[in-house]
Amino acid sequence: KAGVTQTPRYLIKTRGQQVTLSCSPISGHRSVSWYQQTPGQGLQFLFEYFSETQRNKGNFPGRFSGRQFSNSRSEMNVSTLELGDSALYLCASSRWTSGVQETQYFGPGTRLLVL
Amino acid sequence: AQKVTQAQTEISVVEKEDVTLDCVYETRDTTYYLFWYKQPPSGELVFLIRRNSFDEQNEISGRYSWNFQKSTSSFNFTITASQVVDSAVYFCALSDFGTGGNEKLTFGTGTRLTIIP
Numbered sequence: 001k002a003g004v005t006q007t008p009r010y011l012i013k014t015r016g017q018q019v020t021l022s023c024s025p026i027s028g029h030r031s032v033s034w035y036q037q038t039p040g041q042g043l044q045f046l047f048e049y050f051s052e053t054q055r056n057k058g059n060f061p062g063r064f065s066g067r068q069f070s071n072s073r074s075e076m077n078v079s080t081l082e083l084g085d086s087a088l089y090l091c092a093s094s095r096w097t098s099g100v101q102e103t104q105y106f107g108p109g110t111r112l113l114v115l
Numbered sequence: 116a117q118k119v120t121q122a123q124t125e126i127s128v129v130e131k132e133d134v135t136l137d138c139v140y141e142t143r144d145t146t147y148y149l150f151w152y153k154q155p156p157s158g159e160l161v162f163l164i165r166r167n168s169f170d171e172q173n174e175i176s177g178r179y180s181w182n183f184q185k186s187t188s189s190f191n192f193t194i195t196a197s198q199v200v201d202s203a204v205y206f207c208a209l210s211d212f213g214t215g216g217n218e219k220l221t222f223g224t225g226t227r228l229t230i231i232p
Contacts, residue, residue, distance in 0.1 A: 033219065042223075042224050043206065043220075043222040043225075045221075056219055058219065088158055090160060092220075103162055105162055106160035106161075
């Protein structure tokens with residue numbers, strides 16, 4: 001069974017630009033979560049999508065947004081990039097069984113560098 | 116608010132030694148999940164284990180074992196007979212029971228484990 005895939009794996013942007021990251025969950029997983037990992041702040045939750053709806057959001061500015069498509073694939077967008085947005089962005093997918101979320105499995109991440 | 120503390124920032128041991136990674140958590144929830152993930156240099160977080168708050172049984176999987184003690188809010192991870200391939204950053208994480216749309220993982224700061232050949 002294929003794991004979580006993320007594209008692109010590496011990205012270099014300049015301040016002020018915007019970027020879109022993509023995540024394809026494990027087949028059958030309808031929940032997709034996004035996390036940001038930086039040396040200073042560690043792993044922080046960005047948001048979670050389920051059935052095309054954002055259900056939960058972390059403490060990030062509105063420049064960070066996302067969406068989920070009917071096939072459960074998700075995209076994350078960051079507008080007006082800042083140097084501090086340089087990070088590893090990790091996507092995780094999970095399945096729900098009987099109303100309870102199962103384990104989140106992570107993709108390889110997209111490493112974003114903002115210059 | 117939930118919080119996970121991994122006090123050990125870095126640990127180095129010689130190959131074949133046993134090593135224990137500590138994890139202490141805080142939560143007001145009575146039901147929750149605890150996790151350990153491994154992050155090798157490639158960056159991907161690899162799932163190792165999930166325990167729910169109802170189950171305090173210790174678990175062993177090959178060279179890995181986990182000790183969950185609710186009384187001390189700890190969920191420690193021991194690697195027996197360590198190998199070079201165990202070198203990675205290990206994260207302990209906590210989430211609520213995931214029935215109310217609040218499924219985020221709260222991570223500790225990680226412990227960088229280096230196994231010296």
